[in-house]
Amino acid sequence: MAVYTHVDPDDLAALVARYEMGSVLSCKGIAEGVENSNFLLETTGGRFILTLYEKRVREGDLPFFVDLLDHLAASGSPVPAMIRDRSGSAVQQISGRAACIIQFLPGISLTHPTPAQCEAAGVALGAMHRALAGYDGARANSMGHRHWREVANATGDLDAVRPGLQATVDEELGFLDAHWPTDLPAHVIHADLFPDNVLMLGDRVTGLIDFYFAASDFRAYDLVITHAAWTFSADGSTCDPALAQALMRGYAREIALTDGEIAALPTLARGASLRFLLTRAHDWVHTPADALVTRKDPSPFLARLLRYRADDAARLFSPA
Numbered sequence: 001m002a003v004y005t006h007v008d009p010d011d012l013a014a015l016v017a018r019y020e021m022g023s024v025l026s027c028k029g030i031a032e033g034v035e036n037s038n039f040l041l042e043t044t045g046g047r048f049i050l051t052l053y054e055k056r057v058r059e060g061d062l063p064f065f066v067d068l069l070d071h072l073a074a075s076g077s078p079v080p081a082m083i084r085d086r087s088g089s090a091v092q093q094i095s096g097r098a099a100c101i102i103q104f105l106p107g108i109s110l111t112h113p114t115p116a117q118c119e120a121a122g123v124a125l126g127a128m129h130r131a132l133a134g135y136d137g138a139r140a141n142s143m144g145h146r147h148w149r150e151v152a153n154a155t156g157d158l159d160a161v162r163p164g165l166q167a168t169v170d171e172e173l174g175f176l177d178a179h180w181p182t183d184l185p186a187h188v189i190h191a192d193l194f195p196d197n198v199l200m201l202g203d204r205v206t207g208l209i210d211f212y213f214a215a216s217d218f219r220a221y222d223l224v225i226t227h228a229a230w231t232f233s234a235d236g237s238t239c240d241p242a243l244a245q246a247l248m249r250g251y252a253r254e255i256a257l258t259d260g261e262i263a264a265l266p267t268l269a270r271g272a273s274l275r276f277l278l279t280r281a282h283d284w285v286h287t288p289a290d291a292l293v294t295r296k297d298p299s300p301f302l303a304r305l306l307r308y309r310a311d312d313a314a315r316l317f318s319p320a
């Protein structure tokens with residue numbers, strides 16, 4: 001359960017009173033997620049998500065996320081609206097945190113996607129990239145490759161998380177410093193399109209959520225994050241070719257990757273694996289003991305990293 005901050009019922013009633021959404025019926029902490037405090041808020045006007053921003057989301061970035069979701073919704077992507085209060089404001093304060101009330105979207109987050117669902121996720125990602133190519137907003141990627149060493153240093157002794165991890169991370173940071181691409185197609189990307197951030201009904205994508213890592217970066221980096229998140233066994237040791245091909249096939253229906261992007265995919269995927277390995281390792285060590293959250297195991301992203309390092313890694317990205 002990701003609830004770091006508790007909400008006083010009187011403060012919540014006062015917050016909801018700012019909106020055209022009736023009065024509070026219930027407000028329950030949501031089990032999924034690790035970054036922010038999320039609540040399912042039911043009012044006499046309907047069902048909403050209340051998010052209190054924690055940890056890695058800077059309040060100053062919230063207007064960017066509000067604008068980004070407006071742009072994507074106007075482009076036809078299935079993203080939730082940040083609801084405006086009567087004065088037109090989407091960003092609020094409650095319990096000492098910046099907060100938003102967000103449109104509730106139907107659908108289920110998958111734990112074991114099928115090839116058809118991976119293909120649908122690939123199409124949705126590609127369609128979102130088409131919409132983002134024309135978006136003129138920008139945000140520096142605070143979780144991008146230039147910041148991974150900081151995350152590693154802030155974690156402390158990585159060998160305490162897993163013996164031998166420090167040497168692997170140091171070696172990988174050196175490799176990525178030397179080989180990270182510089183000139184691939186770039187625009188704002190989602191940067192965290194894990195299955196828990198895609199709502200689906202059957203094989204249909206009904207919601208793309210959790211844009212709080214969205215930032216300017218390579219579109220192919222977004223694709224490999226999705227590849228790493230959707231196509232591996234739970235322990236991260238095996239990439240399922242049927243899932244990977246379906247994802248790449250779906251994406252290719254919307255976006256034709258350049259030769260430079262195709263050549264860079266294994267390196268970008270190593271970077272994506274390291275990024276989630278490091279943030280998970282950091283949170284493994286630093287999550288407050290009283291937070292209602294299930295920490296995520298870093299090890300499956302070490303396993304992905306090793307798989308993407310293998311000589312035959314390029315074939316994991318073949319659409320057929």
Ligand SMILES: Nc1ncnc2c1ncn2[C@@H]1O[C@H](COP(=O)(O)OP(=O)(O)O)[C@@H](O)[C@H]1O
Binds near residue numbers: 002035036080209
């Ligand atoms: N707009 C939404 N509609 C429906 N459910 C949502 C919505 N936003 C979040 N959720 C639910 O809340 C969970 C946590 O939200 P998420 O934004 O992923 O949290 P975090 O930022 O902490 O990772 C999601 O997995 C989903 O179950």
Ligand SMILES: N[C@@H](CCOP(=O)(O)O)C(=O)O
Binds near residue numbers: 035194196280
């Ligand atoms: N997706 C990341 C962490 C961020 O989690 P989310 O709940 O905000 O998607 C991971 O799995 O490490």
